[in-house]
Amino acid sequence: MSKRKGHSPQAIIAELLRIYEATKNLTAREILNSRSNHLKTFFYRLDELAALEVDDQSVQEEVVGKLGQLGQLGQLGQLGEPAQNSVLAAVVRFRNLYSLRLEIAEAERVLASREPWELLKNFAYFPNYIQLARTEFQGAGLKPGDRVLFLGSGPLPLSLIVLCARYGLRGVGIERERERAELSRRVLARLGLSGQVEILEGDHFSLPLKERSELVLVAAAAEPKREIFDHLAAVLPAGTKVSYRVYEKGLRRLLETPSASGSALELPDRFKEYFRVRPEPPVNNTVVFLTLSP
Numbered sequence: 001m002s003k004r005k006g007h008s009p010q011a012i013i014a015e016l017l018r019i020y021e022a023t024k025n026l027t028a029r030e031i032l033n034s035r036s037n038h039l040k041t042f043f044y045r046l047d048e049l050a051a052l053e054v055d056d057q058s059v060q061e062e063v064v065g066k067l068g069q070l071g072q073l074g075q076l077g078q079l080g081e082p083a084q085n086s087v088l089a090a091v092v093r094f095r096n097l098y099s100l101r102l103e104i105a106e107a108e109r110v111l112a113s114r115e116p117w118e119l120l121k122n123f124a125y126f127p128n129y130i131q132l133a134r135t136e137f138q139g140a141g142l143k144p145g146d147r148v149l150f151l152g153s154g155p156l157p158l159s160l161i162v163l164c165a166r167y168g169l170r171g172v173g174i175e176r177e178r179e180r181a182e183l184s185r186r187v188l189a190r191l192g193l194s195g196q197v198e199i200l201e202g203d204h205f206s207l208p209l210k211e212r213s214e215l216v217l218v219a220a221a222a223e224p225k226r227e228i229f230d231h232l233a234a235v236l237p238a239g240t241k242v243s244y245r246v247y248e249k250g251l252r253r254l255l256e257t258p259s260a261s262g263s264a265l266e267l268p269d270r271f272k273e274y275f276r277v278r279p280e281p282p283v284n285n286t287v288v289f290l291t292l293s294p
Contacts, residue, residue, distance in 0.1 A: 009062035107156040133162040144168030152219030155180040171197040218244040233268035245285035
């Protein structure tokens with residue numbers, strides 16, 4: 001697919017370097033709490049870049065390759081796995097933290113609202129979650145009353161909220177940060193879902209839990225991916241279904257969490273892919289379904 005006018009690889013590289021220089025020294029706290037409008041501008045510009053219609057070969061060879069030639073990235077591993085402290089890793093870190101900032105702000109708006117469900121349904125990304133929930137419910141062959149577990153549920157656990165509210169499932173979210181876990185519990189209480197969705201503070205090493213889940217979902221931003229899947233393969237029983245979300249198109253592959261790229265993630269042998277659902281608007285994620293062999 002041809003590139004849009006004005007978005008040559010050189011222009012994209014220049015923009016990434018500009019955002020990198022402006023954000024590389026910011027702490028996580030500064031990104032989450034800064035009142036600067038510049039950060040918002042950078043974030044939404046990265047969103048626009050992620051949506052550019054650029055073919056994968058162009059992304060790999062022209063953007064990543066030329067950044068490497070400029071000496072800005074140091075040594076890169078496989079596509080989607082930039083070296084620590086590289087330009088790309090720093091830009092992705094900024095984008096993920098600013099996304100988290102927006103999620104926290106939306107959670108706080110839900111808590112303050114007199115009509116929390118109506119507010120949530122007007123959230124810009126809510127239609128994405130409705131479609132993802134349908135994909136995961138159908139792809140995993142779930143039925144009402146089944147239990148799903150979400151690794152990396154975050155401060156606003158929309159995947160669990162939509163899956164459990166629309167399909168009558170029981171949910172468990174695992175969130176490593178105490179403040180985010182507590183915020184998500186308050187959101188669930190405000191939505192009347194506390195009896196249906198439980199939030200635990202922890203990470204992938206919290207598994208296995210006593211009660212088995214019919215589906216384990218791994219968040220796109222959950223890291224480190226390889227360690228997570230190695231642990232799941234070691235502790236989950238045979239027959240467990242696991243799903244994860246990846247970005248496979250154009251610049252989005254680079255500007256989302258790099259190690260979530262389908263081409264970079266090497267799964268343990270116990271995992272067998274049985275279904276893959278490509279994205280349709282408004283969703284940008286491919287959903288991959290796995291099952292665990294004995």
